[in-house]
Amino acid sequence: MTNTTGEIFKVTTFGSSHGKALGAIIDGCPSNLELNEEDIQIELNKRRPGTNNLTTSRNESDKVEILSGIFKGKTDGTPITAIVFNEDKSSEDYEYLKKKPRPSHGDFTWSSKYGNYDYYGGGRGSGRTTIGNVIGGTIAKKILSIYNIKVFSHVTQIGDVKAKKVDINLIEEHSKKNDVRCADNEAAKVMEEKILSLKEEGDSIGGIVEIIAIGVPTGLGEPVFGKLDGEIAKVLMNIGSVKGVEIGHGFKIAELTGKEANDEFHIEKNRVKTVTNKSGGILGGISNGMPIITRIAVKPTPSISTPQRTVDLEKMEDIEINIKGRHDPCICPRITTVAESTLSLVLLDFMLKGGFIPRKF
């Protein structure tokens, strides 16, 4: 497996849905950064389940504990280990899943590959393992904020309900006003109703999340195989349930001509800016100083309560499965925190690689 992301700011995550604990080791964090458990707890609380009726009913306090890497209140350059113990486990709910892969879940591929597969709540494939991303991402966000880089996200679509375009400066604030985390509060209501009605039916729904970073300097990214957009695409696609990643105009750019798609340059307050930002802040794999704009396509939660066809891997025969357990009817709202964290990891790593941030504060 590859449980590490990043080259300088390296985050290694561990743990599974129903194991003893989950967490992350962060290696390469600049030293002399003030950091405590509370800093991390705030972000973890945002992805924590059970806080509203759009999420799974699993109730976890997700209390974080730092085991290493902090000396007298500050990072000391050594690896930061932070863990969260699992509390509300219902492993018996999953016992029936042994050798019966749930459709569109990783059960089949993971058990094929590794033989011994932890089928309790999706094991290591569970969304719960993104706690590690958030732990690392929180630290990354804290450092980025020192450099006036802000990373935020919002839900722009749930099923066929699309949010209206909201001014980039209002997105963060507006999206906090509803449980869907959509910056268009009108649309949010419709989205919420849609999610709840599908939850009622034992179904689930997909959506689109947009993640934005403002204040990113010109110069992040390493052509040719280490482009900023390439790395962003990778880490976001690596988040469970993501089936597509686009930058700037993304797939819509396919319909445009060069005249329509090009971002012309101009001088603004003695800095080079682009008039439009269809490129989403990245040109030739390197940030151009404009906001970085990326969107991910999130598939509907595959765990639905309708009977579905699957196979018995031991008997190698077709069977029907009824999935139990507790699940989010739509993971878009909670994935926002994970996606923000993950993008923050990438940006910080490139800031360090590019020498924009020292290794010691």
Next chain:
Amino acid sequence: MTNTTGEIFKVTTFGSSHGKALGAIIDGCPSNLELNEEDIQIELNKRRPGTNNLTTSRNESDKVEILSGIFKGKTDGTPITAIVFNEDKSSEDYEYLKKKPRPSHGDFTWSSKYGNYDYYGGGRGSGRTTIGNVIGGTIAKKILSIYNIKVFSHVTQIGDVKAKKVDINLIEEHSKKNDVRCADNEAAKVMEEKILSLKEEGDSIGGIVEIIAIGVPTGLGEPVFGKLDGEIAKVLMNIGSVKGVEIGHGFKIAELTGKEANDEFHIEKNRVKTVTNKSGGILGGISNGMPIITRIAVKPTPSISTPQRTVDLEKMEDIEINIKGRHDPCICPRITTVAESTLSLVLLDFMLKGGFIPRKF
């Protein structure tokens, strides 16, 4: 810079549009593989410019020469170095570009980052540097074919012209019948007309390319941060002009419910298959044995002959630019070969990492 891709089958590319030579070093190719220059030449010829009126008029024979890594007609485990010398350079066409970045090109970001920027034909940022990808990809394809894995691609959209869905088994053959490389030959005609008419106007157009791999075994991919789809997203996004990558249903999956989106399992000839393939062959980051289906959004060539606004980086003032030089009015047809090669690199690397292919034949 990061000019290497892959972990076991490592491809390092070098060279620029108007430099002496371009090429690649392939480190980690299994030994005892029969390989000669002709093998590589065949694929290079597919991406070669100047072969029809949809491409740039730059005429390059792109003749490849192998400098190391082959002993008595077979690979010997040592690094394979293959180069192509540049022939038809018109560097003087680009002299005026010094310090005047072309809109939506990498000129601005690359020159900001590196100071000394080769502005001749886009330098190392030129599409021409994908010759390295094709050199490596050709070798990868040759090895994959031994394992009955086939990688092919086709153009599915140019501007607003969309191809009809074509049977997966016919795509490769049909897409060879036209210069657009679209499997829907009716649509191809319209696409070709569109491209030529925009070329006439000095404009360009974007599109979508789908890349497919069939015969991929179950088990490629390394969760959590080394997922197959994550790596695919990265390498495809790293190709110049790509602004989006999706797997399987991609962004359309956002509109579906769980019932609609899930791929149910069933047994077929004693093997586990999915009834549908909305997941595009990847579940939980690991291949599930179904065809791998991925699409990329390709932006219109930013080099257009209409006057555009840009800036003079020395004087820091707004100016107008008229781009000269020779360019493809639509890079989708030629990017197919590059995308196939690039996907092949990833698949081979995962085959090697997973132990599906020995290090010595």
Next chain:
Amino acid sequence: MTNTTGEIFKVTTFGSSHGKALGAIIDGCPSNLELNEEDIQIELNKRRPGTNNLTTSRNESDKVEILSGIFKGKTDGTPITAIVFNEDKSSEDYEYLKKKPRPSHGDFTWSSKYGNYDYYGGGRGSGRTTIGNVIGGTIAKKILSIYNIKVFSHVTQIGDVKAKKVDINLIEEHSKKNDVRCADNEAAKVMEEKILSLKEEGDSIGGIVEIIAIGVPTGLGEPVFGKLDGEIAKVLMNIGSVKGVEIGHGFKIAELTGKEANDEFHIEKNRVKTVTNKSGGILGGISNGMPIITRIAVKPTPSISTPQRTVDLEKMEDIEINIKGRHDPCICPRITTVAESTLSLVLLDFMLKGGFIPRKF
């Protein structure tokens, strides 16, 4: 920092001498391996301090707890997290060291580099952090033993006391008979006396440890920059206090002629063997099937109770220092376990890289 070693079998260690906990994450362990805490505890007990009068009086039970990576008694391919909580800390012993670097310790360089430096017991630079190596090494040894590869070590020199050459098949057994871990039990007595007498004087002593691996197949190692001996040299040199690494005849080979130094080949039971083994089991960077023999030079523990000259980093003036705390008068005996573990990590990683061991048992 770089707290990870290995490419496939990756071990990331964390924690410091006086922090909450120390441990390791092992990513890339083959799945389906039976593993429990007891397996690890046995090896940890070998490096545990306080077990005889040659070691520091710090008393730690070093009880290991596995937090992730094991499902129903076996590895499941996910990262194995194992930790040990620190118990017997006397941080106050070290308070006086703030800004006063101990001679030949890492205090000066670490505090210069990271600013915020954990000076309690050497912090992360403490030998105590090799607990992580041993955790990973134990698992590596367990897997290697399945393939009949045995890794062991012994002290061959303490100060000027040199052990007699002992038959390679008796080394492991003989070296267990004394606290010095020397296979020559006569010499061991003299060594022990020397150590204890220097301990009395508040001084310490260096030595040489030989680490041997038998049963290693032909073919481990990756020329040109990934040679087996290169990697062994690196990981052994990375152990604190090691100032030299040699393979086979090592530095003595400098005095030989080609005739004297060459290992001739011959056939033995239909296998290629060398008549002698001055190469120490490695030719051209690749194992040749003969025993791998390597030695490390271990410096005397720099913490001695004699007054020494050092500097006050705040006042930038010369001062005298009297080191307190509890220390091993000679770390050779305890370093044997660490060195064995560390060599095992390398060998297992190369076995996995070379395809000698599957990724799933």
Next chain:
Amino acid sequence: MTNTTGEIFKVTTFGSSHGKALGAIIDGCPSNLELNEEDIQIELNKRRPGTNNLTTSRNESDKVEILSGIFKGKTDGTPITAIVFNEDKSSEDYEYLKKKPRPSHGDFTWSSKYGNYDYYGGGRGSGRTTIGNVIGGTIAKKILSIYNIKVFSHVTQIGDVKAKKVDINLIEEHSKKNDVRCADNEAAKVMEEKILSLKEEGDSIGGIVEIIAIGVPTGLGEPVFGKLDGEIAKVLMNIGSVKGVEIGHGFKIAELTGKEANDEFHIEKNRVKTVTNKSGGILGGISNGMPIITRIAVKPTPSISTPQRTVDLEKMEDIEINIKGRHDPCICPRITTVAESTLSLVLLDFMLKGGFIPRKF
């Protein structure tokens, strides 16, 4: 294979003794550095064979050609490709070696591992492939010299002839005065005679080379698994024929007590220095600002003209072999250039990793 060294300043070497060409790609060189072929040629000439009667009679001009990475006389951040074509090949001299491994050469292990083995002049295992190290090392040295870091080396022992200790500031100059590259010109004469007399007898001889870097700042090195001494040990051990690496006092430190071995600190011109330098400039894996001193044990050239026992790998029977071809009777003099280059690569990479050198000049 692993033909790349370095993390930021990455050098990938390619080519074999009797193939078309040898060379290196340097990826990650800071941009805006003035660089031309002459810079590299000067160092290549130092390792070039055939310049005096201590070396092989193979006559190669080793003329370097830069294919990419330089724009208008300066590096532009893109990969620098530099090659040397082989000229004086006598492949027929080696035809008899097919399947007959030379004792203490890599023939046996390489052919076992890769199957298809280039046995002409040692193929990729030849010392000739260190041309790549020197190409990269030359650029590294040029950059280091801007920061007043000087890397040089000298032969300190040939067989049992040991050089007297020479003042560190005179070593570079003195060692240039003789073909042995020994700073003790008296000893050099004896060494030269010894080498020539053994050459006459068809034998060869080993030796020790010391490599020194002065002007290295405090702070290079990444504990715990990325220590400066660990990396130095690796890259030096990776040079063919090296069987041991030591830092500072090295193996002699095993005989010392803490009192004798410790380097006390004192203030000198407002900087922290050590009174002695038995640590060889590295403490806790990090440079301490004192000269870095390392030595390598070099084995005698295994190609000797005396008949030796070996095996026929096809018939699996014992045979006798008489090695032909042209060889250095002692590779110590020529290895000095390679070792200097290799150490320079490591130092530059750590300078870049530590932020001591910008990515753009």
